[in-house]
Amino acid sequence: LCESFSWKDWAGVHSPCVYGDCLDPEHQAIRVSCGLIDVSPLFKTAIRGPGAAAFLARVLPRDLSSLEAGKxxxxxxxxxxxxLLDDGTLACWGNDDYRLTSADPAFNWLDQHCRGFEVELEDQTASIASLALQGPTSCAVLSSAFSRDFSExxxxxxxxxSVEGIPIQVTRTGYTGDLGFEIWCPSSEGPAVWDMLFTAGSDYGLLPVGLDALDVARIEAGFVLQGxxxxxxxxCLLDSQRSTPFEAGLGWTVDKTRSDFVGAAxxxxxxxxxxxVLVGLEVDIEGLEYLHERVALPMEMPPGAHRDPVVLSSGGRQVGRVTSRAWSPLLKKVLALGTVLPECGRRGSKLEVDAWVNDEQVRVSAEVVPRPFFDPTRKKA
Structure with missing residues (x-):
């Protein structure tokens, strides 16, 4: 299936970077039809027991008072x-039955805090497969595959x-910022569910999607990535390397009216x-093009997302760094996420980002803009 033979390590698993010759068809599938991404390497921890709700209220900063089964x-x-340690989704499957996903293993950290709570933890990372079905036609594909209307x-x-005797869980979530669903099932049934979706998706433009296209999509959506x-x-070895949720664009996940969760004070x-502060940036593509024209070189837009840090400056001094950047095939813009000094993070602020043209270091204008860069109404409709 992965004809590119291009893989990367994700939590000890070899995951496809791109299935075909390039990422563009896969990215387009996410935005125009739909794509299926194997996100099974996500770490998954089940939290169960009469004390589960109280325990989660202790370790998580969200207001969970309205979280009920099916949410x-x-x-x-x-x-x-x-x-900040990590971020992820918390699903409630029933009374005292939850699952937390994370980029890094969370089981040991959760276990360190569960003394005194009537709760049981289970690491489900290896036992639960997860498939992300993302894109405008994802609901139609899912409804056809599982013979159930998921539009509601x-x-x-x-x-x-249950679908054909396979226990299935579906959440309307994803990491692309588009209409999408994530399907959870026993790992042993993962290939069968994958095949079900592709059988149903043959009329809807469904493609397998690798991590490279997913990375571009999540930058378009303005989503942060741990690590x-x-x-x-x-x-981290130094506090200067660490962030609070408010410095990493995740302050909205913290309930400021509470003072009883880990790290609250x-x-x-x-x-x-x-x-x-974390900001969204649009790089001045015309300015970059001019710098190339000045030395009689065509401007190149390398495909995919780039994660190497790049200096952000203002008035000749460094004020932050770009953490993620990508050329958006959808928006036809160079988009970036970065962290800057608070006084430089206001909407409309003009900064400069380091770049290289003809082996010469140059600076290109970049403007602080709101996130997300792409936010279709179908995502929540």
Missing amino acids: VVYTSWMDEDGW LEFFGAWEG VDYRSSHS ASLAASRNPTK
Whole structure:
């Protein structure tokens, strides 16, 4: 299936970067028809028991009072000092039955905090497969494959049932910023569910999608990536390398009216005086083109997303760095995420980003703009 033989390591699993010759058809599928992405390497932890709700309220900063069966929320979590550890989704499948997804393993950290709570944890990373069906025709494909109308499943809603004897869970979630669903099933049944979806998707332009196209889509959506746009506190040696949720664009996941969750006092105090902020940026493509024309070179737009840090400047001094950037085939713009000093993070601020033209380091204008860069109404409709 992966004709490119291009793979990357994701949590110890070889995952396809791109299935074909280039990422453009896969990215287009996400935005025009639909694509299927194997996101099974996500770390998954089940939290169950009479004390599960109280336990989650202790370790997570979200207000979970309205989270009920058939609902999903996005959340972050922190260490005792208020530094960001990770972010992911929390799904409620029934009374006292939840699943938390994460970029890094969360089981041990959760286990360290569960003393005194009547709760059981289970690492489901290897036992549960996850397939992300994303794009405008994803609902039609899913409804056809599972013989059920999913058009009424609300944004961040969840459904649980059985399809051809296979236990299936569906959430209206995803990492592309588009209409999409994630399908959860026993790992042993993952190939069968994959085949079901492709059989149904043959009339809807369904394509397998690799991580390269997913990375471009998530930048268009303005979504942060742990380990790239911010670093988990566990992996940092210095506080200057760490971030609070408010500095990493995840402040909206913190309920400021509460003071009883892990890291609450420190994070809420830090929210009043952040040392940096996460911003969206649009790079001046005409300015970049001019710098190429000046030396009689055509401008190149390398495909895919790029994660190497790039200096951001203002008035000749460094004020931050770009953390993720990509040429958007959809918007025809160079988009970027980055962290800057708070005074440089206001909408409309003009900054400069380092670039290279003809082996010469140059600076190109970049403007702070709102995130998400792409936010179709169909995502939530």
